Amino acid sequence: MEPLATTFCPLESTQHTGNKSLNETAWSSEQTAEYSYVSIFLVMCMLGLAGNGFFIWFLIFCVKRKPFTIYLLHLAIADFMNLLCSSIIQLVNIFHIHDDNLLTYVIFLMIFGYNTGLHLLTAISVERCLSVLYPIWYQCRRPKHQSAVACALLWSLSVLVSGLESFFCILEVMPQFPECRYVYIFSCVLTFLVFVPLMVFSNLILFIQVCFNLKPRQPVKLYVIIMATVILFLVFAMPMKVLLIVGYYFDTTDESVWKSLPYLNMLSIINCGINPIVYFVVGSLRRKRGGKSLKEALQKIFEEKPAVGSRENVAQFSPPS
Template sequence: MMTNSSLTAHIPTVAGQDNDIYYLFNNTEWEQKIYEYVEQRIFFVFVILVSAFGFLGNGFVIWLLGFRIKRNSFTIYILNLAVADMGVLVSMSIFFAVGHTFSTSLCEEFIIFTYSTGQFLLTVISIDRCVCVLFPFWHQVHRPPYLSLVVCAVIWALSFLLNAIHFALLQNRKLGNNNHVMYFQFFVNSLVCVPFMVISAVTLLVKFFLKRQQRWRGKLLTAILATLLFFLLFAFPLNAVYLLSTLTQKTLPTSMRYGLLCASLNSSANPLIYFLVGRKKKKHPRGGMKAILQRIFEDE
């Protein structure tokens, strides 16, 4: 049996330091690795719990808007947003579960693909509501009937194209720095989508509080404002982390995990927002999720 003295005898001596200090240094490195592993597991548990809630909520919204409720030009946007949010949650759960393998790069690309698609859709939704509020006659009469389908198709195609190019570049290491396409995508998300959403949210808030007629304070407008606010609080941090990594040329694993956790919260929140805004209060009879969604989107 090997004694403690025989163990320390095999530890090399560092100039100016004894073996005890060298062993303490190595022990600190192991503690850091253990801390990082525990932190990753904690984040994994939180993401799984949040994603489980989001699976149920977004899945129910997809089923109702896709098969149970008659679609209109606006619910097409909401249906596509729910699909994008579901994609973020599924890919994020797989990413945290499988560890650092080849499949994680695919999961990461799919996270960014669905995450960016959701941002583009939310930007279009906010602009659509602004046009509806500022130019109601044009929106009701002259708006092309298939505009929603065309816009959603273009958004999905554009997001897929950017991620496909980035993934192809990643497989060819001879091209040097392959992250320019990904950084460009997050640059667009942060500096194009967010300003449009902020301007639209401020415009809707002004109309919401200054217009005297109660019809301007409908459930749909309230739900959109809540969704935009929740995005600015929880979805934007991931963009900020990527931009910060670009500027500093350093990877920020802890910040990245917090950004992914916030993104999963954002992708799970929309069904809860629809439920809280659309439910009836006081003495009215209770209704299911189908009735709640119909009450929200009948404002269209």
């Protein structure tokens, strides 16, 4: 299970290496920092689970099902899975539960949720970009259940990628080389030559639409939510993916390379937990005091329609999935 399982659980390694001096320095500064890390990590996970849980409930019961909300629902589920599995890993470490099978499944599910989030964000960005560039084509040609089918395919792709990464690299005591390198070449190509470029290009189109082509009642808040979510993912979640690809591709056992992984994992957790906050903050912008509730403001965002006659109007009235 080295090095990923221990680097996600920094307390585990210190309790092995510090046994000689444990009686003399039971609460050393290093241990205090590590327990502080775990405490902060668990608090952020709990807050993120609460936020994503509420948002999942909101999308299921309070908003009319639309293509965009279907993607957001699946994204919230993926983030919830990532947060839950990260919490379990830390709790297993705290209570010294020695169950390799449990860690195997939990780490796989955590990687699975992470990869699914990446794929779904790309699909959200691309579909919204198509609705802006080709509104008439988007309305006439878009299959009725495209969102549901796309989500199913992206979950399946995530199972494949996460399964390969877990089997050949992460859940092995010694990564299988060169198979592990081939797996991360495949993962690197998918991530940095397919999904990330599509995500960045699509959001660049949305940014130009927001800045230079504003029209009355255009769904600006919707665009802001997409762009903010993508930027946060690239800043907070992508560094961990880069480190895993570099570390396993070069088959390195250098502790200095893996030392930053727990903190990059914390950044990834922040990204999973912050998405509902982005939705709520954007939804509450320009709300007049005593006006609509936040729930109604969010409903208005996800059901927002542009003015009649705008290019976006055609896309907004596309048939729901």
